[in-house]
Amino acid sequence: xxxxxxxxxxxxxxxxxxxxxxxxxxxxxxxxxxxxxxxxxxxxxxxxxxxxxxxxxxxxxxxxxxxxxxxxxxxxxxxxxxxxxxxxxxxxxxxxxxxxxxxxxxxxxxxxxxxxxxxxxxxxxxxxxxxxxxxxxxxxxxxxxxxxxxxxxxxxxxxxxxxxxxxxxxxxxxxxxxxxxxxxxxxxxxxxxxxxxxxxxxxxxxxxxxxxxxxxxxxxxxxxxxxxxxxxxxxxxxxxxxxxxxxxxxxxxxxxxxxxxxxxxxxxxxxxxxxxxxxxxxxxxxxxxxxxxxxxxxxxxxxxxxxxxxxxxxxxxxxxxxxx
Amino acid sequence: xxxxxxxxxxxxxxxxxxxxxxxxxxxxxxxxxxxxxxxxxxxxxxxxxxxxxxxxxxxxxxxxxxxxxxxxxxxxxxxxxxxxxxxxxxxxxxxxxxxxxxxxxxxxxxxxxxxxxxxxxxxxxxxxxxxxxxxxxxxxxxxxxxxxxxxxxxxxxxxxxxxxxxxxxxxxxxxxxxxxxxxxxxxxxxxxxxxxxxxxxxxxxxxxxxxxxxxxxxxxxxxxxxxxxxxxxxxxxxxxxxxxxxxxxxxxxxxxxxxxxxxxxxxxxxxxxxxxxxxxxxxxxxxxxxxxxxxxxxxxxxxxxxxxxxxxxxxxxxxxxxxxxxxxxxxxxxxxxxxxxxxxxxxxxxxxxxxxxxxxxxxxxxxxxxxxxxxxxxxxxxxxxxxxxxxxxxxxxxxxxxxxxxxxxxxxxxxxxxxxxxxxxxxxxxxxxxxxxxxxxxxxxxxxxxx
Numbered sequence: 001x002x003x004x005x006x007x008x009x010x011x012x013x014x015x016x017x018x019x020x021x022x023x024x025x026x027x028x029x030x031x032x033x034x035x036x037x038x039x040x041x042x043x044x045x046x047x048x049x050x051x052x053x054x055x056x057x058x059x060x061x062x063x064x065x066x067x068x069x070x071x072x073x074x075x076x077x078x079x080x081x082x083x084x085x086x087x088x089x090x091x092x093x094x095x096x097x098x099x100x101x102x103x104x105x106x107x108x109x110x111x112x113x114x115x116x117x118x119x120x121x122x123x124x125x126x127x128x129x130x131x132x133x134x135x136x137x138x139x140x141x142x143x144x145x146x147x148x149x150x151x152x153x154x155x156x157x158x159x160x161x162x163x164x165x166x167x168x169x170x171x172x173x174x175x176x177x178x179x180x181x182x183x184x185x186x187x188x189x190x191x192x193x194x195x196x197x198x199x200x201x202x203x204x205x206x207x208x209x210x211x212x213x214x215x216x217x218x219x220x221x222x223x224x225x226x227x228x229x230x231x232x233x234x235x236x237x238x239x240x241x242x243x244x245x246x247x248x249x250x251x252x253x254x255x256x257x258x259x260x261x262x263x264x265x266x267x268x269x270x271x272x273x274x275x276x277x278x279x280x281x282x283x284x285x286x287x288x289x290x291x292x293x294x295x296x297x298x299x300x301x302x303x304x305x306x307x308x309x310x311x312x313x314x315x316x317x318x319x320x321x322x323x324x
Numbered sequence: 325x326x327x328x329x330x331x332x333x334x335x336x337x338x339x340x341x342x343x344x345x346x347x348x349x350x351x352x353x354x355x356x357x358x359x360x361x362x363x364x365x366x367x368x369x370x371x372x373x374x375x376x377x378x379x380x381x382x383x384x385x386x387x388x389x390x391x392x393x394x395x396x397x398x399x400x401x402x403x404x405x406x407x408x409x410x411x412x413x414x415x416x417x418x419x420x421x422x423x424x425x426x427x428x429x430x431x432x433x434x435x436x437x438x439x440x441x442x443x444x445x446x447x448x449x450x451x452x453x454x455x456x457x458x459x460x461x462x463x464x465x466x467x468x469x470x471x472x473x474x475x476x477x478x479x480x481x482x483x484x485x486x487x488x489x490x491x492x493x494x495x496x497x498x499x500x501x502x503x504x505x506x507x508x509x510x511x512x513x514x515x516x517x518x519x520x521x522x523x524x525x526x527x528x529x530x531x532x533x534x535x536x537x538x539x540x541x542x543x544x545x546x547x548x549x550x551x552x553x554x555x556x557x558x559x560x561x562x563x564x565x566x567x568x569x570x571x572x573x574x575x576x577x578x579x580x581x582x583x584x585x586x587x588x589x590x591x592x593x594x595x596x597x598x599x600x601x602x603x604x605x606x607x608x609x610x611x612x613x614x615x616x617x618x619x620x621x622x623x624x625x626x627x628x629x630x631x632x633x634x635x636x637x638x639x640x641x642x643x644x645x646x647x648x649x650x651x652x653x654x655x656x657x658x659x660x661x662x663x664x665x666x667x668x669x670x671x672x673x674x675x676x677x678x679x680x681x682x683x684x685x686x687x688x689x690x691x692x693x694x695x696x697x698x699x700x701x702x703x704x705x706x707x708x709x710x711x712x713x714x715x716x717x718x719x720x721x722x723x724x725x726x727x728x729x730x731x732x733x734x735x736x737x738x739x740x741x742x743x744x745x746x747x748x749x750x751x752x753x754x755x756x757x758x759x760x761x762x763x764x765x766x767x768x769x770x771x772x773x774x775x
Contacts, residue, residue, distance in 0.1 A: 007605055014598045123445065131406035131448050133622045133653030142656070146630065161631075236595050238623050238653065242448060246592045278598035285585070285602060292587025293599045294561055 019274020025251035028221030034261035044248020045121035050087035050229030091222025125241030259314025402476035406449015418696035422703035464491035478502030498698035533750030539571025560615035569614030591619035616644035622653025634660030
């Protein structure tokens, strides 16, 4: 089989874009796990609720057809901020109402509670937007959705499709990732988070408000999930109450793959999963004729199993080696 | 007051009071003119009901009224919530209407209809193996239960047919189209269909054409009408979706059409752009998607259309996509998609079918789903089997139902069950999703295909 560079580049673009979105959700898992050692299974649903809220926010604006770039950008920004606030507040409330009460309970209790909350949120999702796949309210017209930067703006002769939409995903995601890094490594709040992650008791003795610090982690994780919710809804142009399940599972896998508790690891894991996904859906068949998209979940979770068996700490290890 | 009015209406319909007395008493009840008018229209409908009921089924089987022999329960099982609400509720109401048209009586028994739901929320309203199995076991454990109507999904039928078979109870489906449930077929899994009938006796029938017919006729139509020379085939990895896609694939190969790829897609994946990039690169004339609506086909179509516009690549799907929910999820991308359906849409029916359409529209508040006509047919077949037997005996009712013959269906075709429980005179149509007069995308009948 001849190597097709154009197609390969196309799969790379799709893989990186989807990977960035997975990373954004994975950070929420890893941030919370790093601090309270809880795998917040409701995180995928917090992401879904963020997506739903952003759809409602866009509907509320009632964008007229034929709106220009500026108007679309403005509405997008407002809808995304609304989704971020909502998901952040939701994640914070879940911690306040449920997890905080279970802080000293056996580890299994908050884990089961998280699964329960994820079902509750799915139920609310069905009640809110129905259970079928829904089309988001019209925000980005089809002709703008399909603008290809390489051919339409740069005038290149290529079959590679790098849409303004793909670029927008990267442009929205990367600053969020940087902002999170800055928060965790450059601010007092971040320092407090890292301290609580290392030793909760000692941090409390040093005058750190442990509960507040944990609440902040939930808030920040929720904000990222809300942003991802908006971006995913308009990038894939579809929303469904189950959308949090598969993205959540991929993001969780990404977090474990990179080393759960490790922020850089989550981003790396997200990108790897995004790439494996697009290569398995598309590229592999060039070399393995019987390969098909039905094997994609298998290969992604297969990678997870391999990493767990041979390097249980994940690719980048745990950021806090003191934790056993 | 509504109850008293209903009571009065009941008296009128039974003929206990005449129309004038009814109006006088209704006015005395303080019922407004519009309520009387609507009541009168319902009375008018009662006579139309009789006409419709009389012409469906085998007219030579007399309907035995009366309830002196006791109660017979008819169970049904299919999903009717979530993404399955549109299909499931309509089918359920159609069955209810059929029983009501026969006065909820058959063979001297009162007929009690017990509809069960086999869907779960976690599966988007789709069926669940555990629930289906529980439903089937509930039905066989009830000594009054004589017939099990269902299922909608062929995969679910795989579970309940053997349960019914061992209990010696008749089962009739309005929607299962997977070939291997009843027939020997090259695309079958090993052991089909015998494995579903552990006793060796057949107890299962269906009033809709199987996928060997749907997939084959769909493929012929694509080649002959659309001039398709190459195709890419996807399925949702369900028993039904893969089965119909397999038949489509085999028929294309027989006709000398190039199949560029045939693979399953992950129904829970949020994005299919990489998959569609690969397919667009292969450059097919047609993409076939064997799937049911709860398995994300709208998103598959959405991503397909972003790379392959409708005027370049034909989209064809089977009857599992034949529902409004499929269009709602894909929006304008759905325009120009073609769907085969093992039957005719209710809007295309004449005579009793048109009457059924009108009555169902009144009950539901919208045009009935296309499957509901088959649900009605299957309920009538059940009534007539009980009418013939006149006994509460599962074995005898089973034999009578399996021997159904010269049955005139709502779509106007007359069929008999073959030895395998399939109909011997199937109908099939091709439909396209196009904007209606109000500009809303709807499934529109294009042509009938096959016999």
